Amino acid sequence: MTATAGVCPVDHRALFQTDNQTEVKPFSAMPGSPGLPFFGRTLDYYRDPNRLFDELYRRFGPVWRTRLLWVDIVCVCGPDADEYVLMNRNKVFSNEKGYEFPIGKLFRGGIMLKDGETHRRERLIMQQAFNKEPLQQYLNQMNPDISRYLDRWVPRYRNGARIHFYPTIKETLLKLAVPVFVGERAGRTARQLNRAITDVVNASGAFLRFDVPGTKFGRGLAGRRYLEHYFGSRIAERRNSDMQDMFSQMCRAESEEGHRLTDQQIIDHMIFLLFAAHDTNTIAMTTMFYQLGRNRDLQQQLREESLALGVDQIGWEHLNQLEGISKVFKESLRWIAPVPSLFRATTEDTVIGGYEVPKNTIVIVQPSHTHRMEEYWRCPMEFDPERFSPERREDKVHRFAWVPFGGGVHKCLGRHFAENQAKALVHQALLKYEWHVPENQLLEMDYSSMPKPKDRLPIKFRRRRS
Ligand code: HEM
Structure with a gap:
C-alpha cells in the first residue's frame, strides 16, 4: 500500500x-x-x-x-x-449461493453465478468475444447507430428542450444493444427482443419474486422464456455464420484446447450478458452527463479534445486519445458505483476479519462505500476527475480502493466494452450538443434496485450544428 x-x-x-x-x-x-x-x-x-x-x-x-x-x-x-x-x-x-437470492431465478447459469473450475472453463471461452478484434467490430457497428439515436434526443424543432435523461439513455443503450449483442436489426423481432430484455432487467429489482403473470417478476420470467427460445432456436445457424455480433462470437468461441460452450451455456450466458451490460452503463453515463452539465468548463475542455480528433465517429485508434472522457468515466464510476453491492456466501465455516463465520452466511462487499472513504480519497464527495490524472492517481493508494468492476476471478468481463461505448457515445454527444444542469440541481438516487435518479434527471440540450 x-x-x-x-x-x-x-x-x-x-x-x-x-x-x-x-x-x-x-x-x-x-x-x-x-x-x-x-x-x-x-x-x-x-x-x-x-x-x-x-x-x-x-x-x-x-x-x-x-x-x-x-x-x-x-x-x-x-x-x-x-x-x-x-x-x-x-x-x-461462492457466487452461485451469494447471488441465488437476489437474481438466481432470472439469471441461473449466468457466468457470474458460477464458481470454481466450471466458472474458469466457461469464462475462458467467453473471453474470446471480448478480445481486441471483436471489441473493434462492436465499436464500428455501434457508431452509426449512436449517431442516429443521438439525433433523435432533441429534434431540430425542439432545440433547447429539456429531456428526461435517464429514460432516454436507457432506451438508447437498449436499442444499441440489440444489433451489437444479438445481431438483430430493426423490425418486429428486434422490438420483441427489446421488450423481453427490458422485462428481465426490470424484474431483477422486483420486491415480490413469484411467477405471477402481470407482475414485474412474472413479466421478467416470461421475458427470460422468450429469450431462451430466441437464442436456442438460432445457435446452430450462428455457429456456422460469419456474423460479428456478440451472440455469434459466443457461438463460435473456442478455448485453446478446442472446447466450445454448449447450447444451454450460450443461452444462459447471453441472457446474463444483456442484463450485466444494460443498467450498469446506463448509470455510468447518467452520472457523466449530469456532471458535465454542471461543469461546463470541463464539458468544453472535453469537446475541444474531441474536436481535435477531427472525426465525427471514433475508431479504435482514437480510444487512447480521449483522456478527458476516460477520467470522467472513472470518476463517475467512483462517485456513483453502478453495482453498489456484491454478494457472496460462505461455503464452509470460516474466519472473516477475526470472527468465526458459519457456512451459508451471505457476505456483502460494498464498492460504493469503499469509493467514498475519506481514508483513501481526498474530499470523496467532490466530483474531481483529476484524481485519476497520472500525477495524482488516487486510485493507486490501494489496488482495491477503486472497485467499480469488482476484482478477482469475477472481475467484469465487459469493462473495456463499457468504456469504449461511453467514449464513442460521449464523443458524438459533445460534437452534436451542449447541455446544462443548474448548480443547485442535485442527483438524488433511488437505490431500491440498481441506482437511478429519483427525478429521472431533466437536462436541457441545445444542438451545436445545423
Ligand atoms: C460501467 C459499466 C459496468 C460496471 C460498473 C460493471 C460492474 C461489474 C461488477 C462489479 C462485476 C462483478 C460482480 C461480482 O464480482 O460480484 C461485473 C461482472 C460482470 N460484468 Fe460488468 N459492469 C459493467 C458493464 C458490463 C458490460 C457492458 C458487460 C458486457 C458487455 C458486462 C459483463 C459482465 C460479466 C459477464 C460479468 C461476470 C464476470 C464473471 O463472473 O466472471 N459488464 N460487472
Whole structure:
C-alpha cells in the first residue's frame, strides 16, 4: 500500500490475512445492528446503502452484521476487506449461493453465478468475444447507430428542450444493444427482443419474486422464456455464420484446447450478458452527463479534445486519445458505483476479519462505500476527475480502493466494452450538443434496485450544428 498526500489509509491488512487464524472471536461477538424484527435494516439499505454502511463502519469498523429482510448478513468495508473476499484465496466464498437470492431465478447459469473450475472453463471461452478484434467490430457497428439515436434526443424543432435523461439513455443503450449483442436489426423481432430484455432487467429489482403473470417478476420470467427460445432456436445457424455480433462470437468461441460452450451455456450466458451490460452503463453515463452539465468548463475542455480528433465517429485508434472522457468515466464510476453491492456466501465455516463465520452466511462487499472513504480519497464527495490524472492517481493508494468492476476471478468481463461505448457515445454527444444542469440541481438516487435518479434527471440540450 502506498500513501498519497492528503489521505491517510487505514491498514486493516492484519485483520484480513488469509492464514491469520489467531485470536479468532466467535460469531456471536461480531458487532452489528440487526434493526427491526423481520425487516432488519432493509429500509435503510434501500433508502441509501452508503449512509447505512458509513454509519455502521464508523460504529463497528471493517466487519459487522446486520439483517436484510429476514436474512442475517455479514458486511465488510474498505479495500483490505474487499480484497480478502473478492480474491477468495481460501476458496470459501461462492457466487452461485451469494447471488441465488437476489437474481438466481432470472439469471441461473449466468457466468457470474458460477464458481470454481466450471466458472474458469466457461469464462475462458467467453473471453474470446471480448478480445481486441471483436471489441473493434462492436465499436464500428455501434457508431452509426449512436449517431442516429443521438439525433433523435432533441429534434431540430425542439432545440433547447429539456429531456428526461435517464429514460432516454436507457432506451438508447437498449436499442444499441440489440444489433451489437444479438445481431438483430430493426423490425418486429428486434422490438420483441427489446421488450423481453427490458422485462428481465426490470424484474431483477422486483420486491415480490413469484411467477405471477402481470407482475414485474412474472413479466421478467416470461421475458427470460422468450429469450431462451430466441437464442436456442438460432445457435446452430450462428455457429456456422460469419456474423460479428456478440451472440455469434459466443457461438463460435473456442478455448485453446478446442472446447466450445454448449447450447444451454450460450443461452444462459447471453441472457446474463444483456442484463450485466444494460443498467450498469446506463448509470455510468447518467452520472457523466449530469456532471458535465454542471461543469461546463470541463464539458468544453472535453469537446475541444474531441474536436481535435477531427472525426465525427471514433475508431479504435482514437480510444487512447480521449483522456478527458476516460477520467470522467472513472470518476463517475467512483462517485456513483453502478453495482453498489456484491454478494457472496460462505461455503464452509470460516474466519472473516477475526470472527468465526458459519457456512451459508451471505457476505456483502460494498464498492460504493469503499469509493467514498475519506481514508483513501481526498474530499470523496467532490466530483474531481483529476484524481485519476497520472500525477495524482488516487486510485493507486490501494489496488482495491477503486472497485467499480469488482476484482478477482469475477472481475467484469465487459469493462473495456463499457468504456469504449461511453467514449464513442460521449464523443458524438459533445460534437452534436451542449447541455446544462443548474448548480443547485442535485442527483438524488433511488437505490431500491440498481441506482437511478429519483427525478429521472431533466437536462436541457441545445444542438451545436445545423
Ligand atoms: C460501467 C459499466 C459496468 C460496471 C460498473 C460493471 C460492474 C461489474 C461488477 C462489479 C462485476 C462483478 C460482480 C461480482 O464480482 O460480484 C461485473 C461482472 C460482470 N460484468 Fe460488468 N459492469 C459493467 C458493464 C458490463 C458490460 C457492458 C458487460 C458486457 C458487455 C458486462 C459483463 C459482465 C460479466 C459477464 C460479468 C461476470 C464476470 C464473471 O463472473 O466472471 N459488464 N460487472
